[in-house]
Amino acid sequence: xxxxxxxxxxxxxxxxxxxxxxxxxxxxxxxxxxxxxxxxxxxxxxxxxxxxxxxxxxxxxxxxxxxxxxxxxxxxxxxxxxxxxxxxxxxxxxxxxxxxxxxxxxxx
Amino acid sequence: xxxxxxxxxxxxxxxxxxxxxxxxxxxxxxxxxxxxxxxxxxxxxxxxxxxxxxxxxxxxxxxxxxxxxxxxxxxxxxxxxxxxxxxxxxxxxxxxxxxxxxxxxxxxxxxxxxx
Numbered sequence: 001x002x003x004x005x006x007x008x009x010x011x012x013x014x015x016x017x018x019x020x021x022x023x024x025x026x027x028x029x030x031x032x033x034x035x036x037x038x039x040x041x042x043x044x045x046x047x048x049x050x051x052x053x054x055x056x057x058x059x060x061x062x063x064x065x066x067x068x069x070x071x072x073x074x075x076x077x078x079x080x081x082x083x084x085x086x087x088x089x090x091x092x093x094x095x096x097x098x099x100x101x102x103x104x105x106x107x108x
Numbered sequence: 109x110x111x112x113x114x115x116x117x118x119x120x121x122x123x124x125x126x127x128x129x130x131x132x133x134x135x136x137x138x139x140x141x142x143x144x145x146x147x148x149x150x151x152x153x154x155x156x157x158x159x160x161x162x163x164x165x166x167x168x169x170x171x172x173x174x175x176x177x178x179x180x181x182x183x184x185x186x187x188x189x190x191x192x193x194x195x196x197x198x199x200x201x202x203x204x205x206x207x208x209x210x211x212x213x214x215x216x217x218x219x220x221x222x223x
Contacts, residue, residue, distance in 0.1 A: 035214075
């Protein structure tokens, strides 16, 4: 099956700093999503982005499908951005494969 | 518009027991997927239900079974519980179409502890 690798595993930032999270995947995909899991366990869908670039406020994402990676950018980070960020991909069999996540801690 | 709702939020069982977890999908969604998330790991796909049938299954034993009802709600059953089944169980809903899992919406999960 598809392998999903996320880096870095942990990231600690000061409030206001910018960050880039990376997701590498081992095969072509027709679906890629980024999620944020808050400290209470709730998974929130951030982007559906199998290719191209999208922006939503302070967050943006880019997927280069031909090179099998995706990047999530967080600008002007806030303490509420803390949590775990997951990348998930799907090829064509209806099961989303998640990476191990990047744990982000934003300090005030 | 209610999102994905799961019940119960927490559950404590002992080894060998059986458990049933419940999920109501987001309004307008017809497909329900279940995931298991162990501490410190990403969610792992258990199975997906559509039109009251299991459409796809991940690498989980037959002790894990499910059901989808005509109103699209779903249950996850786990028999003969093992200590290793302790995890957060997440339900996700979507709408089957060209890309079924486009914009997955997750519930808050059921935290299962097996003692």
